[in-house]
Structures are given as C-alpha cells and as structure tokens.
Amino acid sequence: MGEHEPPTSSVGRVFVSFAALMLVVVVAMGVLLSTSFRAGAEQRALTAARSQAQMIGSNRIEPALKGQPATQHLGTDVIATLDQLSGRLKDDGRILRLRLRSPNGQVVFSDDGTGFGDAADGEALEAAEGHVEAELTRLNADDDRGALGVRAVEVYQPLADGALGVLEIYLPYAPIAAEVQAGVGRLYRDLSIGLGVLYLVLVGLALTTTRRLRQSATRNAYLAEHDPLTELANRRGFALAIERVTADPARPGGAVAVIDLDRFKEVNDSLGHHNGDALLLALSVRLQAAVGPHDLVARLGGDEFGIVLPRITDDAAAHRVLRQVLHELSAPLTLSGIALEPEASAGFVLIGEDGDDAATLLRRADIAMYAAKVRSAGVMRFERAQDHYDPERLAMVGELGRAMAQDELVLHFQPKVALDSGEVTGVEALLRWQHPRHGLLFPDRFLPLAEQTGLIDPLTDWVLDRALRQLTALGLPPQARVSVNVSARNLGQQPFADRVLDALGRNGIAAERLVLEITETAAFADLERASAVLRSLDEAGIAISLDDFGQGHTSIGHLSTLHLSELKIDRAFVGDMLTDLAHGAIVRSLVELAHNLGLTVVAEGVEDDDTREALRDLGCDEGQGYGIGRPVPAAQLTEWLSRNRHEPAAR
Incomplete structure (x- = not known):
C-alpha cells in the first residue's frame, strides 16, 4: 500500500480483479460444458448408427x-x-x-x-x-x-x-x-441462466466480502494508530503526532509528556481486570477534558499515557499544565462501590531543547516520568543526568535477561558478626555478573538499568531464590540469616510479599532466617505502598533492615511505620568515625536512636580493628566490612567460616 493510499482502494482493485476472474471462469465453464455436450451427442450418434x-x-x-x-x-x-x-x-x-x-x-x-x-x-x-x-x-x-x-x-x-x-x-x-444443435441451444440457454445466476451470486458474495474487507481495512487502519479500549491514539499514533509537530516549521515549540498511574496493578489484582479497564476509561476521559483542543492524548500501553502539547513553549508552562492534569486525574471516583483516589507521575521534554525526533523525545519523557515516580515529585522534566541509555547499556539490557537463564549471574556473600562475641550472625548476598566479554561486573554497572527496564523484578526473584537455596550449604551457624537487597520497584507491588513467601516455602527456609534490606530512597519513594508491603513481610516473620541509614532524608517519625527490625549505619560515617568527630557523634547518636526504637544496629564499612572496638564500646550490635570479611563466592565463604569457627573474635 502506498504511503498516502487509502486502505479501501486496494480492496476495490481486489474486487474488480475477482469479478473479472469469475467472469472468465464462468465463460470457460460454459465452453467446456458445451464442448462436452457436443462430444456426448456425437458419441450417442455413433452408438445409434452402430445399432x-x-x-x-x-x-x-x-x-x-x-x-x-x-x-x-x-x-x-x-x-x-x-x-x-x-x-x-x-x-x-x-x-x-x-x-x-x-x-x-x-x-x-x-x-x-x-x-x-x-x-x-x-x-x-x-x-x-x-x-x-x-x-x-x-x-x-x-x-x-x-x-x-x-x-x-x-x-x-x-x-x-x-x-x-x-x-x-x-x-x-x-x-x-439438428439434434445436437437443438441440444446445444437448450444447453446454452440453461447454461446462460445457470451460470448467469452463479455469476451474480459470486459477485454478490464478492461485494459482501469486499464491503467487509473494506470495513476491516478501515478498522485495522484505525487500530494501527488507536487504542481499542480507550479509543485514544496508541504508541504509534502518538509518535506520528510528535513527528507532525516536529516537522511543522511554524510551530512555537511544543512539549511531550508521559504519565504513569500509581498502584494501578493493585486495582487489577484486587478488583479485577474489568474494573481496571473501567478505571482506564474514566481517566482517559479526564485526560482529554484536562487538555486543550490542540493537544493530543494517547494511551501508550498498560497504565501509561502520553500527551503532546504543541503550544507549550517553556518549562514553567509545561509544569503548570501537567500539574493541572495530575490534579484533574486525582479527583475521587468509585469502582464497584470502592472509593479510589487515583495518583500519577508525569515526565516531560521540550521539543527542540530535549530532542527533535519522536523516538528520542518519547524515551526521554519516559525516563523523566520514572524519575518523578521514584522521587515522588509529581512532575519532572528530563535531565541528561537521568539518561542511562548509552549504546553499551542498551546492549546490556538484552544480555541481562539471557544472563539469568545461562547462569552468568553469581552471588558473593559478605559475613556479618556480633561485635561483642565475634560470632557470625549472617551474610549479605551481593550480586555479581560474570560477563563473557567484560569480566566480573559489580551491581552499579547493571542494576540501575534493570530498575529502568522492568528487569528488576525477575532479577530480585533470582537473587532471592539463589540465596535461599545456598543458605543451608554455606556452613553458617543454625540461627545465622541471609540478607537480600530489594528495590523501590519491588516494594511498589503487593504481590512481591507473596513472591518472597513462595521462595521461602520452595526452598524450605524459615522466614526468621531472611533479612530484606531496603534503602531510604526505596522506602520513601511511595511510603504508603511500601509500608503495606513491609507490613505483610514483617507479619510473616521476615526481618526488615534499613540500609545506608544517614545518607537519605528520612523523617525519624516515619521509622516506626516501616516495620523495621534492623538499622544499618552508612559506611560514610563509620569509615572515619575515629578521625572525624562529627561523624563519630553521628554514629553514637544513631546507635542510641536505634536501640531506643528497639532495633538491632549494624555498622557498615568496618575496615580495621580500632573501628571495630570503638563500635563495640558504643554498643553497636553487629559489624560488616573488609576488616571483618570481604564479599566472596560461596565456596570461599565456607572456607572462611571453617578457619574462623574456633577463633570467633579474631579478625
């Protein structure tokens, strides 16, 4: 089909070709039948002559x-x-x-x-x-x-x-x-009538089929650029709209925004997909009402929407419009008798300043949206510091999924010890990637990418399952626990708690032997949702540890809402606490605060014996760091445990 050719024109040509073909077939059938009749008549004449x-x-x-x-x-x-x-x-x-x-x-x-x-x-x-x-x-x-x-x-x-x-x-x-001629005449008459009727029937069927094909072609052309549920433009239609704006030399500027709903999966899981669809329909109506007549709203897939704002010329105007859009979306509504207050996050780019082609603009708007969601910022504009999608990282995205299936990922374990006795209290499972070309990669090379591409869920599930599977073979003391790090995206989904419990049951490990470590950023990206997930995990007996405490902006009043069992002091304070009086005071205060809240305190970054003894004197419960034990593969950890079993207080 030509670029500007309507889909129905090719259907019309198909009909004409079909009708002509049917005419040829019908005429050929007439000739064949008359020839056959003539030959039959002659054979009958020969038979009669013989008689x-x-x-x-x-x-x-x-x-x-x-x-x-x-x-x-x-x-x-x-x-x-x-x-x-x-x-x-x-x-x-x-x-x-x-x-x-x-x-x-x-x-x-x-x-x-x-x-x-x-x-x-x-x-x-x-x-x-x-x-x-x-x-x-x-x-x-x-x-x-x-x-x-x-x-x-x-x-x-x-x-x-x-x-x-x-x-x-x-x-x-x-x-x-004379007999043959009379018979052929009758045959031609009957054939003309019969084949004429047949031709009319075939043409009628062809007309009906053509009409349906034309309707189907029109519908398919529509669906190629529109979402069937909401009737909004789909991702392809959205990209075409961006291209029209960027190709217009008279345009004043323009902005492209991506909006993602919060907790939409919970609606689907708890109220059913039909209510999820009803929510999407209601919000699509709100989105269309919230923008101007020159703007375009699209559903990009799932609970993600896009908006093209061709008349926006600056950052402030885009923020103002999108904040109003989010305000309109957040109005309460009722589904199946349940009151809901939808929330969403939006990221945007300015055409020209942040990119000139549809693919770049859409990708960067999506990155900005994710940043807004992680930071609970509501609306954010794209910043180049957010863009992790260089060619090498893009190639790594595809390789990461394969790495899980081909056992290229490995776990290293770093021990944690009780500072007063030196007994091993647990290990932290740390992910590594034995890349076939780049060698051993540490998490900072691929975890941010997994966070942004949706691979973080299967990746966390893999780490959790592998850590629990190896726990009993490590030779740890019976009560020692394994710690696994989880991300903000993991905590944003209620089914994550169910997946953790399934992993424990599948590997036959008691819930009390698992610690899930969360960062302040992960916990407070969506406090309400994270709190609900952590509550389920805590009630099941799984310990929750707040990692890298002191680096974020955690409100002390919120600590009690996270159902914590453990607080880990960030290595930035522990590493120089003996030489930096301020950091020493912070460590002392954090130990006292944690104990007052009934939490176990773990100090990260213990690099030498003096720091270890100072922490013990402050009452810090456990320590972790190179001064105690480096992260090593499972086999080396077992050897380390064997060497230190008889001298638990030794370094």
Missing part, C-alpha cells in the same frame, strides 16, 4: 446372402434384393450409401457404383475381423477423384462376425446435427 447398421446387417443383408460369403459373383437375386433394400432406405432418408464388401475387404456391391476396384481400407479389414467400426466423416472422403459430399456417419458392420463379409453403410448426419 442401425447391426439391425440392417442381421435382418436384411445376412438373410439375403443365405449363409454364403459375399464374393465378386453375387447372384442376381441377391443383387436385386440389395438394390431394392438400398433404394427403399434412401427414399426414406435413412441412408446415404450402402456397400457390401467381401471377407477380404473388396467392394462387391455398391448402390451408387462407387468403390469397385479400390484397395481395402483399414476399417473394412478391422470389421472383417469381427469389429464394428464407426466414425464421423463426409461422403467421398476416401476418394480423391470426387468432391466431398455431405457429412455422414460411416459404419463398417461385420456380417456373421466377418465370415460372410462386411456391410459398409453411410447414415445421414443432418438429423444428428
């Missing part, structure tokens, strides 16, 4: 011969009988010529005096052998001396199986031709 010749031969000629073979010396009575018979048959118009041949094929009688002295032909000799021969011909066709006569049916009838001779008889073809 007539056989009757004349057996009833008239054979009795006249009185059992004697036909020879050159026929008796006068036989000749008279033959003359009388042929004359009567000619007068009746039943024959054109009658000859009698001897058993060796020579003409011994001819009613018109022809054929005497001619060599015996093949048909006569065949008949003398007892075979009836018949064919359509013309009188005198075998005589080069005379002009051709009328059409006739020539029959060679053996007499007494050829013993008495051969009867050669020519029957008129005119009655047969």
Whole structure:
C-alpha cells in the first residue's frame, strides 16, 4: 500500500480483479460444458448408427446372402434384393450409401457404383475381423477423384462376425446435427441462466466480502494508530503526532509528556481486570477534558499515557499544565462501590531543547516520568543526568535477561558478626555478573538499568531464590540469616510479599532466617505502598533492615511505620568515625536512636580493628566490612567460616 493510499482502494482493485476472474471462469465453464455436450451427442450418434447398421446387417443383408460369403459373383437375386433394400432406405432418408464388401475387404456391391476396384481400407479389414467400426466423416472422403459430399456417419458392420463379409453403410448426419444443435441451444440457454445466476451470486458474495474487507481495512487502519479500549491514539499514533509537530516549521515549540498511574496493578489484582479497564476509561476521559483542543492524548500501553502539547513553549508552562492534569486525574471516583483516589507521575521534554525526533523525545519523557515516580515529585522534566541509555547499556539490557537463564549471574556473600562475641550472625548476598566479554561486573554497572527496564523484578526473584537455596550449604551457624537487597520497584507491588513467601516455602527456609534490606530512597519513594508491603513481610516473620541509614532524608517519625527490625549505619560515617568527630557523634547518636526504637544496629564499612572496638564500646550490635570479611563466592565463604569457627573474635 502506498504511503498516502487509502486502505479501501486496494480492496476495490481486489474486487474488480475477482469479478473479472469469475467472469472468465464462468465463460470457460460454459465452453467446456458445451464442448462436452457436443462430444456426448456425437458419441450417442455413433452408438445409434452402430445399432442401425447391426439391425440392417442381421435382418436384411445376412438373410439375403443365405449363409454364403459375399464374393465378386453375387447372384442376381441377391443383387436385386440389395438394390431394392438400398433404394427403399434412401427414399426414406435413412441412408446415404450402402456397400457390401467381401471377407477380404473388396467392394462387391455398391448402390451408387462407387468403390469397385479400390484397395481395402483399414476399417473394412478391422470389421472383417469381427469389429464394428464407426466414425464421423463426409461422403467421398476416401476418394480423391470426387468432391466431398455431405457429412455422414460411416459404419463398417461385420456380417456373421466377418465370415460372410462386411456391410459398409453411410447414415445421414443432418438429423444428428439438428439434434445436437437443438441440444446445444437448450444447453446454452440453461447454461446462460445457470451460470448467469452463479455469476451474480459470486459477485454478490464478492461485494459482501469486499464491503467487509473494506470495513476491516478501515478498522485495522484505525487500530494501527488507536487504542481499542480507550479509543485514544496508541504508541504509534502518538509518535506520528510528535513527528507532525516536529516537522511543522511554524510551530512555537511544543512539549511531550508521559504519565504513569500509581498502584494501578493493585486495582487489577484486587478488583479485577474489568474494573481496571473501567478505571482506564474514566481517566482517559479526564485526560482529554484536562487538555486543550490542540493537544493530543494517547494511551501508550498498560497504565501509561502520553500527551503532546504543541503550544507549550517553556518549562514553567509545561509544569503548570501537567500539574493541572495530575490534579484533574486525582479527583475521587468509585469502582464497584470502592472509593479510589487515583495518583500519577508525569515526565516531560521540550521539543527542540530535549530532542527533535519522536523516538528520542518519547524515551526521554519516559525516563523523566520514572524519575518523578521514584522521587515522588509529581512532575519532572528530563535531565541528561537521568539518561542511562548509552549504546553499551542498551546492549546490556538484552544480555541481562539471557544472563539469568545461562547462569552468568553469581552471588558473593559478605559475613556479618556480633561485635561483642565475634560470632557470625549472617551474610549479605551481593550480586555479581560474570560477563563473557567484560569480566566480573559489580551491581552499579547493571542494576540501575534493570530498575529502568522492568528487569528488576525477575532479577530480585533470582537473587532471592539463589540465596535461599545456598543458605543451608554455606556452613553458617543454625540461627545465622541471609540478607537480600530489594528495590523501590519491588516494594511498589503487593504481590512481591507473596513472591518472597513462595521462595521461602520452595526452598524450605524459615522466614526468621531472611533479612530484606531496603534503602531510604526505596522506602520513601511511595511510603504508603511500601509500608503495606513491609507490613505483610514483617507479619510473616521476615526481618526488615534499613540500609545506608544517614545518607537519605528520612523523617525519624516515619521509622516506626516501616516495620523495621534492623538499622544499618552508612559506611560514610563509620569509615572515619575515629578521625572525624562529627561523624563519630553521628554514629553514637544513631546507635542510641536505634536501640531506643528497639532495633538491632549494624555498622557498615568496618575496615580495621580500632573501628571495630570503638563500635563495640558504643554498643553497636553487629559489624560488616573488609576488616571483618570481604564479599566472596560461596565456596570461599565456607572456607572462611571453617578457619574462623574456633577463633570467633579474631579478625
């Protein structure tokens, strides 16, 4: 189909071609049937001629011969009988010529005096052998001396199986031709009616089919650029709208925004997909009402929407419009009797300043949206620092999914010890990627990418399952626990708690032996949703640890809402606490705060014995760092545990 060709034009051409083809087929069928009829009529004529010749031969000629073979010396009575018979048959118009041949094929009688002295032909000799021969011909066709006569049916009838001779008889073809012509006329009439009706039926079916194809082609062309649920533009239609704006030299600027709903999956999971669809429909109506007549709203997939704002010229205007859009979206609504207050995050780019092509603008708007969601910022504009999609990282996205299936990912384990006794209290599972080209990669090379592409869920599930599977084989003390890090996206989904419990059951590990470590950023990206997930995990007996505490902006009042069991002091404070008085004071305060809240305190970044002893003197419960044990593969950890089992307080 041409770029500007309507989809129905090709359908019209298909119909015309089909109608012409059907006409050719119908005409061909008529010709074939009439030819077949004519051939059948001629075969019937030959059969009738054989019967007539056989009757004349057996009833008239054979009795006249009185059992004697036909020879050159026929008796006068036989000749008279033959003359009388042929004359009567000619007068009746039943024959054109009658000859009698001897058993060796020579003409011994001819009613018109022809054929005497001619060599015996093949048909006569065949008949003398007892075979009836018949064919359509013309009188005198075998005589080069005379002009051709009328059409006739020539029959060679053996007499007494050829013993008495051969009867050669020519029957008129005119009655047969008249019958054939009449039959062909009737056939043509009936064929014309029948095939005409058939053609009309076929054309009618083709018209109906064409109409449906045209409707289907129109619908498909519409669906190619529109979402079937909301009737909004889809991702392709959205990209085309961006291209139209960027291609317009008179445009004043323009903005592209991506909006993602918060907690939409919970609506689907708890209220069913039909209510999820109803929510999307209601919000799509709100989006269209919230923008201007020159703006375009699209559903990009799932719970993600896009807006093209061709008249936006600056950052402030885009923020103002999108904040109003989010405000309109957040108005309460009721689904299945349940009141909901939708929330969303929006990211945007300015055309020209942040990109000039649809693919770049859409990708960067999506990055900004994700940043807004992580930071609970509502609306954010794209910043180049957010863009992690360089070519090498893009290639790594595809490789990461394969790495899980091909066991390129490995876990290293770093021990944690009780600072007062030196006993090993647990290990932290740390992910590594044994890349076939780049060697051993640390998480900072690929985890941010997994966060932005949706791979973080299967990646976390893989780490969790592998850590629990290896726990019993590490040789840890019976009560030692394994710690696994989880991300903001993990905490944003209620089913994550179910997946954790499934992993514990699948590996036969008690919930009390698992610690899930969360960062302040992950916990407070969506506090309400994270709190609900953490509550489910805590009630199941799983310990929750707040990692890197002190680096974020956590409100002390919110600590109690996270259902924590453990607080880890960030290495930035622990590493120089002996030389930096401020950091030393912060560590002391955090230990006291955690204990007052009933939490276990773990210090990260313990690099030497002096720091370890100072932390123990402050009452810090556990320590972790290179001064205690480096992250190592499972086999090396088992060796480390074996070496230190008899000297638990040793370094």
